[in-house]
Amino acid sequence: MTDWFEDTFARAPLMAILRGMGVERSAELSTLAWDLGIDAVEVPLQTAEDDAALREVVRLGEERGKIVGAGTIITVEQLDAAVAAGARYVVSPGLDPAMVRAAQERGIPILPGVATPTEVQAAVGLGLTWLKAFPATWLGTGWFAHIRGPFPQVRFVATGGLSAANVGDYLAAGVRVAAVGSALEDPVQLERLSDVLAARS
Structure with a gap:
């Protein structure tokens, strides 16, 4: 699964999270992203x-050769629903070993959320090297510099409170992927996000 995330996130350092936006708006914003x-x-x-x-x-993504994930997965029922809907990976807000194992049994990559060295170590023990750092703005950019010391092999997707104003700081701190949501609905932020992508292309 490690190589899967490496390949999936190789082309762009940003992720779009479309929370509670409904079918039509989710379709519009995914296409925009x-x-x-x-x-x-x-x-x-x-x-x-x-x-x-x-x-x-997922349907729109398949037309464009894009991979879509399902987030806030905290139960096996949600996990199975995500798989049935065509999600290619799942994301959880926290680290639940039972959920990690359930995803592994189903052959679907999972990004569990972590916020402490103990959680990172537990995730590594479960065979994971790609993790979600959440909530990123609560952790702060300095957290990533500290955590790289004992866990240099771990790659982080930072989520929670990020916008065009601070994604560059998190990427500079060593985050591999920074996730944004409402920024996609702000034309000013869209321009700044475009600049971030251009600078790292």
């Missing part, structure tokens, strides 16, 4: 409408 150069799109799966939105974004 792909046009901007953001390859990774995640649709959090918490309601029936989210399931419909995920299925539509």
Whole structure:
């Protein structure tokens, strides 16, 4: 699974998270993200409408050769729903070894959330080297510099409170992928995100 995330996130350092936006808006913003150069799109799966939105974004992604993930996966039932909807990877807000094993049994890559060295070490013990750092703005950019010392092999996707104003700081701190959500609905931020992508292309 390590190589899978390496390949999936290799082309762009940004991820789009489309939380609770409904089918139509999720379709619009996923297309906008792909046009901007953001390859990774995640649709959090918490309601029936989210399931419909995920299925539509997956359909659009397949037309463009893009991979779509499902987020906020905290139960096996959600995991199975994500797989059924066509998600190619799943993201959890925290680290639950049972969820990690369930995803591994189903052959679907998982990004569990971590916020402490203990959680990072536990994730590494489960065979993971790609992790979600959440909530990123609460952790701060300095956290990543400290955590790289004992865990140089771990790659982080930073989520939670990021925008065009601070994604560059997190990427400079060593984050491999920075996730944004509402920034996609702000024309000013879109221009700045485009500049970030251009600088790292």
